[in-house]
Amino acid sequence: MSKIQLSPMQQKVVNCWGKGQSVVAGAGSGKTTTLVLKCFELLNKNPDSRFAAVSFTEKSASDLKEKLCAKLDLNGKGGALSGHWVMTIHGLCAAIIKENAQIAGLDGEESVLSESEAKLLWEQAVDRLWFEQLPQSVEQNLQYLLDRESRVSLLGLLQRVKSLTTFGVLDALTESEGKDSKALLALSQYVLRHYENSKKRRGVLDFDDLERYAKVVMQDKKVQKRYQKHFDLVLVDEFQDTNPVQAEIIWKFVRPDQSNLCVVGDPKQSIYRFRDADVNVFQKLCDQLPEKQLLNWNFRSRPGIIDYTNQVCEKVFEPSEVEYQPLIPKREPDENLDPVLRLDLNNPEELGVWIKKQVQENSVPLHDMVVLLRRVRGNEKWLKALSASGIPIAVGSGGLFWEDPRVREITCFLRWWSNSQHVLSGASFLRAPWVGISDDTIDQWIKEDPQLKSLFLQSDHPIAQSLSQFKDDPYVDPGKLLLSLLVNDEIESEIGFALLGLWHRVEELSTKGLDFHSVVRELTLAMEESRRERDVPPPRNLGQLTVLTMHGSKGLEFPHVILVDLAGKTRAANAPLLFWDRNKGTYLAKRDENGDRVKKDDHEAQWRSYEKEKSLDEAKRLFY
Secondary structure, eight states, X not given: OXXXXXXXXXXXXXXXXXXXEEEEEOTTSOHHHHHHHHHHHHHHHOTTOOEEEXXXXXXXXXXXXXXXXXXXXXXXXXXXXXXOEEEEHHHHHHHXXXXXXXXXXXXXXXXXXXXXXXXXXXXXXXXHHHHSOOOHHHHHHHHHHHTTSOHHHHHHHHHXXXXXXXXXXXXXXXXXXXXXXXXXXXXXXXXXXXXXXXXXXXXXXXXXXXXXXXXXXXXXXXXXXXXXXXXXXXXXXXXXXXXXXXXXXXXXXXXXXXXXEEEEEOGGGOOOGGGTOOHHHHHHHHTXXXXXXXXXXXXXXXXXXXXXXHHXXXXXXXXXXXXXXXXXXXXXXXXXXXXXXXXXXXXXXXXXHHHHHHHHHHOOOGGGEEEEESOSTTOHHHHHHHHHTTOOEEOSSSSBGGGOHHHHHHHHHHHHHHOXXXXXXXXXXXXXXXXXXXXXXXXXXXXXXXXXXXXXHHSOOHHHHHHGGGTTOTTOOHHHHHHTTOOSHHHHHHHHHHHHHHHHHHHHHHHTTOOHHHHHHHHHHHHHHTOOOBOXXXXXXXXXXXXXXXXXXXXOOOSEEXXXXXXXXXXXXXXXXXXXXXXXXXXXXXXXXXXXXXXXXXXXXXXXXXXXXXXXXXXXXXXX
């Protein structure tokens, strides 16, 4: 392997030892290369040294592991990662728990639940509210809340409390004033207690448990000293995606002076607030480290793109909570290429004409292009126009498309809608985590109506209300039916990418003249055969135009990127019923005597304004 030429800033990162170090790594700045070479340098200094490299997604951890193995093995170090830890943050938590199960109060043999398994256990705990004799105080709180909430909205509130429990929402509710908050606290504690008991009886943990128990273990001084002594270097990549619990675990995992810690991230690329990632955590903890380094040489993009990004984003970021550090382009400019174009289109069809022109007149391969959508619903017109122009599109949820559980759940929905007697398909759809109908409810509906559909459509579930418009339409367009599932931002973030892939396949089949039942038959066959369709990254040699959501594109690179419909207004996120901030506490939205949200409430107006500000800041980071 030829020697890699590092920038002066990258070399400073590699050469920094014995001091806690924070690295703000701009887009395309070669951070992964820098981290790999830092590990390599550590082992050059002392082959017996040990490092732990942690990232926050499976993709980034896998990429880091692959590059570490390649670099270390090519230099004659067989079994390169033996004794080192390279894993996700949840993998780190699991490893800590497994080695210290007794301190965590566990037996060490617990398995980790999948998302769907955890969802089922949670639903069973919630079902106790409807199907079991409740203690008098719990019954009173349940009835009180049902006077102000529908069953669906109450389930949403309980789910939100569960998702925030690790971060202290129960304590915040305890401190909140008002009977509504107190009732929600009591009901949540009852359901959570039974959920925890169910996991203990089965010997299982969920992902929140991994963080919670790892935090408990890392309170032990002896455990802290053991890890602090064992690992000579702890690298944390994608640190901007950290939540406070994860940060606390890492801070106790490293030496008290953080001398073996190097954190890397970019606050401008923090786009996972919906997972409780907090960009302020990154900034606060980085401020505690003595060595700070900025990687702002961009090796990826043409100078014109970097100049445009700096010009636009520096002004955009000025009023936000993140300081903008301009990038410095290091690639040579291409005199024959205009790096940034603005297309003023009268209709989506003109985009197809423009793309064809790039292929035919400028010899730009289709597989070098990607179209990025802010969201799925409302932007399907662009895909229809491209398909109508005869442009082949690669769109999907990544990996083995038909093995994606969301794809299979949505396909089951279409199969059930096509034929109500496919009850198992209907149940698979209804049990999906993003739909959230419990097994007990499904069993009860089957007793009343074996086909399930009519009772589901009569329920107050938001998806059922959206679908009810099609219940008497035998010629419903399957694409419209799919888009009707996207009833709120939460569901779109959960299934939007998978649904986009299915929607495109449905549209292709429909344009070939297949009716609804034939389309469903084709999709069902593909699912049953688990056809190998790798869509993200797409098959680059097949001449297809890739379509992705902006969130789905993170970590991928394309020579030509097309952003569509940026002139449209950013839709405000739905205001939650239960507002939450780790510093401000909680606020439960008020209801009037008709069960509607109070429109003029000064306290909620302040919370809404705060939520809007945070959402706008994240939208800026997503655009960047």
